[in-house]
Amino acid sequence: MSLLVGGIAIGxxxxxxxxxxxLIFRATGIVNFAQGEMLMVGGYAYxxxxxxxxxPAVQIAGPIAAGLVLGLLFFFVTRVLLGRAAEITVxxxxxxxxxxxxxxxxxxxxxxxxxxVPWLFGERDIALGGGTTVSINALTVVLATVVVFAxxxxxxxxxxxxxxxxxVAEDARRAAITGIPVNAMLALSWCVGGVVTAVxxxxxxxxxxxxxxxxxxxxxxxxxxxALGGFESVVGALVGGLGLGIVQTYAVVGxxxxxxxxxxxxxxxAVLIWRPQGIFATVARRTH
Amino acid sequence: MPKFPYAPLVYGALVGLVAVGVxxxxxxxxxxxxxxxxxxxxxxxxVNLLLGVAGLLSLASPAFVGLGANLSTxxxxxxxxxxxxxxxxxxxxxxxxxxxxxxxxxxxAGFYLAMVTFGFLNVFLVLLNEGRxxxxxxxxxxxxxxxxxxxxxxxxxTAIVLATFTAGLATVLVGSLQRSRVGRAWLAIKDxxxxxxxxxxxxxxxxxxxxxxxxxxxxxxxxxxxxxxxxTNPSAYSLNVSIAHLTYVVVGGMxxxxxxxxxxxxxxxxxxxxxxxxxxxxxxxxxxxLLFVLIVAPNGIAGAISELGRxxxxxxxxx
Numbered sequence: 001m002s003l004l005v006g007g008i009a010i011g012x013x014x015x016x017x018x019x020x021x022x023l024i025f026r027a028t029g030i031v032n033f034a035q036g037e038m039l040m041v042g043g044y045a046y047x048x049x050x051x052x053x054x055x056p057a058v059q060i061a062g063p064i065a066a067g068l069v070l071g072l073l074f075f076f077v078t079r080v081l082l083g084r085a086a087e088i089t090v091x092x093x094x095x096x097x098x099x100x101x102x103x104x105x106x107x108x109x110x111x112x113x114x115x116x117v118p119w120l121f122g123e124r125d126i127a128l129g130g131g132t133t134v135s136i137n138a139l140t141v142v143l144a145t146v147v148v149f150a151x152x153x154x155x156x157x158x159x160x161x162x163x164x165x166x167x168v169a170e171d172a173r174r175a176a177i178t179g180i181p182v183n184a185m186l187a188l189s190w191c192v193g194g195v196v197t198a199v200x201x202x203x204x205x206x207x208x209x210x211x212x213x214x215x216x217x218x219x220x221x222x223x224x225x226x227a228l229g230g231f232e233s234v235v236g237a238l239v240g241g242l243g244l245g246i247v248q249t250y251a252v253v254g255x256x257x258x259x260x261x262x263x264x265x266x267x268x269x270a271v272l273i274w275r276p277q278g279i280f281a282t283v284a285r286r287t288h
Numbered sequence: 289m290p291k292f293p294y295a296p297l298v299y300g301a302l303v304g305l306v307a308v309g310v311x312x313x314x315x316x317x318x319x320x321x322x323x324x325x326x327x328x329x330x331x332x333x334x335v336n337l338l339l340g341v342a343g344l345l346s347l348a349s350p351a352f353v354g355l356g357a358n359l360s361t362x363x364x365x366x367x368x369x370x371x372x373x374x375x376x377x378x379x380x381x382x383x384x385x386x387x388x389x390x391x392x393x394x395x396x397a398g399f400y401l402a403m404v405t406f407g408f409l410n411v412f413l414v415l416l417n418e419g420r421x422x423x424x425x426x427x428x429x430x431x432x433x434x435x436x437x438x439x440x441x442x443x444x445x446t447a448i449v450l451a452t453f454t455a456g457l458a459t460v461l462v463g464s465l466q467r468s469r470v471g472r473a474w475l476a477i478k479d480x481x482x483x484x485x486x487x488x489x490x491x492x493x494x495x496x497x498x499x500x501x502x503x504x505x506x507x508x509x510x511x512x513x514x515x516x517x518x519x520t521n522p523s524a525y526s527l528n529v530s531i532a533h534l535t536y537v538v539v540g541g542m543x544x545x546x547x548x549x550x551x552x553x554x555x556x557x558x559x560x561x562x563x564x565x566x567x568x569x570x571x572x573x574x575x576x577x578l579l580f581v582l583i584v585a586p587n588g589i590a591g592a593i594s595e596l597g598r599x600x601x602x603x604x605x606x607x
Contacts, residue, residue, distance in 0.1 A: 031399040081583045088345050089582055091399050092534055096578035099531045103571035216527065220410060223403050258418050265407040269392065272404065 002134050003249060009138035010207070011245015012145035016200035017218055018225035018237035019152065020193035025231045026169040027189035030078055030090050034098035035222065036215025038070050038194050040105060042201025043210040047116040059119060060202065067198030071191035079186060098216070105212040113209030119202055141203045148196055149238055155192070156234075165189050220261070221248070224268045296464035297457075304456030311452045321561050323448035323516050326455035327509045328553035332536045333462045334505030336549045339534070340542040341466055342498040343478030345398070348389060348405040349533045350525035351412035352382050352503045356510025357520040361429045362422055371434050371442060375511045379504050386503020390496035409527065416522050428520040447515035454512070458505065463546040465501075471544060474498060528571055532556075535578040541588025548588055555589070 017035055025031055032038075042063040049062040074097070082093050118137035125133040156162035167175040168185040176182045201215070208214055225244050229236020244267065251263040311322050331349060338344045356378050363374040389408055393401050416423050423429065434442045465471055473494050476484040485491050514520050536556060540548025556577065560570075585592035 031403075033399075033402070077579070077583075085582065085586060087398050088339075088343065089586060091345060091402055092538060093579060093582050095531050095534065096575045096582065098575075099528055099571055100575035100579065103569075103575060107568065107572070220403075220407060223406075227400075227403070258414055261407075261410040261414050265411045268404065268407050272396065272400070 002138075003253065004246065005134045005138045005142075007246035007249030008242055009141040009245070010249065011242040012141050013200050013204045013207075013218060013241075014221045014225050014245055015238045015241025016145055016148060016196050016203070017222035018229070018241045019149070019234050020197040020200075021222060021226040022229055022231055022234055022237045023152075023189055023196075024193040025226070027165060028078065028186055029087070030094070031223075031231070032074065032193075033091060033094040033219070034074070034101065035193075035197055036217070036219035037098050037101035037105075038067060038074075038197040038215065039201035039204065039218055040210070040212060040215035041066050041070055041101065042198025043116070043205045043214055044105065044109065044114075045198070046119070046202040046205055047114045047210045050116060050119070051114075056119065060199075063198040063202050064195050067194035067196070068191050069194075070198070071194030072187060074194070075187040075190040079183065102212045102216065109210075109212065111211060111213075113211040113214075115209055116205035118206040137206050144199065144203055145238075148199060149234075152192075152196070152234065161185075161188065165192075221245075221264055224264060224271065227268065227271055296460050300457035300460035303460050304453035307452040307456035308449050311448050318562065319448060320444070320516070321558055323444075323451050324513075324561075325553055325558050326448075326451040327513045327516065328536065328557055329455045329550055330451075330458055330509035330512070331506050331533055332540065332549035332552055333458055333546065334502035334509075335533045336537045336540065336542070336545075337462060337466075337474075337505075338498055338502045339537050340540075340548065341471060341478065341544045342474040342495065344495065344498060345402045346389075346405040346499070346502070347402055347527065347530040347534075348408045348412075349502075349506050350527075350529040351409045352386065352506035353510035353513060353529075354412060354416060354520070354522075354525035355382055355385065356507035356512075357514035358416065358419075358423050358429065358510075359507075360511040361431050361514050361520055364432050364434055365429065370436055371511075371515070372436060374434075375508070378511050379508050382507025382510075383500045383504040386507075387496050387500040389503070390499025393499075394492050394495060406527065406530075409525070409530065413522075413525060416525070423522065424520065426522055428522050429514075431514050431518050431520075442515060444516065444518075447512060451512040451516065454508065458508075459546045459550065462505075466544040466546070470494065470497070475544060528574075531578065532574050535574045535581075538578055539581050539588055541591040543587065543591065551589060 017039060020038075021032060021035055024035075045063040045066040046059060049059045054062070074094075077093065077097060078090055082090050085093070118140060124136045126136050126139070154162075156166055164175070164180045165185045165188060167178070167180055168182050169189070172182050172186075175185070200218075204214065204218065208217075221244050222241065225240035226237050228240030228243070229238075244264070247267065248260050248263060252260055255263070307326070311319055311326075314322055331353060334352075335346070335349050338346050359381055360371070360374045360378040363369065363377055364371065367374070389405065393404050396404060417426055419425065436442055436446065439446060466474075473484065473489045476487065476489055477491055477494060481491055536549065536552030538552075539556060540550070540552035542548075556574065560573070581588065587595065
């Protein structure tokens with residue numbers, strides 16, 4: 001039972017990053033290889049604020065602000081500086097940002113993980129019926145994911161800004177004709193992605209500690225979760241992330257922790273051979 | 289049936305000999321750096337063949353360098369054969385694995401391909417760290433003393449001579465491959481895969497071929513790297529190394545050229561290495577250079593210079 005909850009918790013982190021990747025890809029057509037570094041920055045923002053004893057609201061507001069700023073930065077680099085470059089060039093650009101942020105973190109904080117305590121509730125286990133216990137952090141992660149997912153659904157289906165972002169993602173030119181400020185909506189999409197990923201960083205920090213490569217290790221599973229949704233479906237990314245977390249957790253028990261990445265890769269190859277457009281995709285994958 | 293390329297082989301051998309000559313007149317430390325440059329040129333030629341010529345973004349290049357270093361060393365340790373056998377065996381394996389990876393990725397392009405090759409690199413690193421005695425786990429392997437027929441024991445000197453000669457030869461061969469029918473077909477695929485297919489180009493076969501050749505070059509470079517350094521280092525094949533390889537290619541200009549793959553490592557590896565200038569800032573340096581070149585000079589340094597020349601020439605023509 002606690003194994004299952006643990007799997008769901010790590011899967012929820014994958015799901016949040018996968019959702020961000022999907023939102024950004026849908027809006028901008030860019031797959032961000034530096035998404036893991038957004039998570040890492042969120043983690044550092046949280047661990048530093050928590051270490052300085054700020055109140056819980058500030059502890060969570062700090063990483064969110066960091067996600068916003070990073071979203072704007074990525075918008076600036078990919079849209080303003082690399083706006084007219086080919087797809088492959090932009091992908092290499094995000095790789096460059098990834099190595100830059102990671103190396104900067106390494107210079108500032110070294111490779112030693114910084115320990116973080118779970119947000120709000122601390123490190124406690126609670127008993128479920130039947131003698132099993134679950135760490136309260138795992139439950140917090142799941143709950144936070146549900147809240148974020150619900151908020152995103154509300155944002156994209158009920159609010160004007162969410163609908164405008166969807167319109168831009170659908171067809172930027174026609175959205176521009178109807179008077180939607182395309183660049184502002186793209187920047188907003190980057191920011192939403194940045195904030196969701198930074199929150200994932202806060203949730204992951206107590207589990208793995210905060211270190212420069214913490215995001216890089218989440219990136220690949222998140223890619224696969226996003227690919228399960230064909231980089232198109234947010235629900236697909238959520239289900240994909242959770243499913244991958246559970247599969248990985250049981251695989252670690254079955255074949256040993258080191259081979260986790262091998263299992264993940266096998267899942268990716270299976271998905272790409274079976275349904276390259278993604279399992280939950282409603283629209284055909286863009287052909288390049 | 290294409291004619292066997294005697295002329296490039298002869299030119300290539302000449303260029304290789306010149307490279308060896310340069311290596312031999314250098315003092316000890318620069319000579320060692322020159323050997324490492326030769327290894328990087330081999331890798332970069334391969335990466336540029338995929339990215340600059342065929343338009344395929346792969347992040348798996350360090351996996352093949354690692355494959356070459358580990359496999360050739362493992363063969364040396366177990367079979368006690370000379371490197372004249374272990375290196376070709378490793379390169380053959382690299383060719384086959386590269387072909388397989390290319391085959392797996394046939395339906396993918398752009399970022400999907402980058403993802404799959406990134407996953408492949410992850411899997412390789414796991415196998416490398418879990419390979420126990422076969423790979424030396426987290427410690428790597430120590431290259432045993434070996435001999436070459438006619439040349440005697442393989443010293444650092446021999447390794448440098450081999451690497452520089454091969455790099456010179458490979459530069460000319462890859463250059464002539466890029467100008468051949470195959471090279472032009474790759475360019476057509478990079479430009480527009482559908483149009484290339486309609487012209488009768490066998491796109492899947494050429495894509496897998498590009499992967500196979502590129503991987504074989506990286507594997508070959510890996511076998512020399514092990515000889516040069518005397519050890520295999522399991523932590524030297526991470527994603528950061530892929531990004532360094534991409535930086536060499538981007539700085540050299542993602543185009544069918546053999547000057548680019550030499551200029552890239554020369555400017556970004558040799559110059560900092562000789563001045564010992566960057567040390568712990570290496571990754572920041574590569575990331576910053578990569579981003580800067582992508583933004584300011586997307587055609588690389590060589591491209592930027594030739595564009596500048598063209599602008600000046602057209603400016604003079606107007607006057």
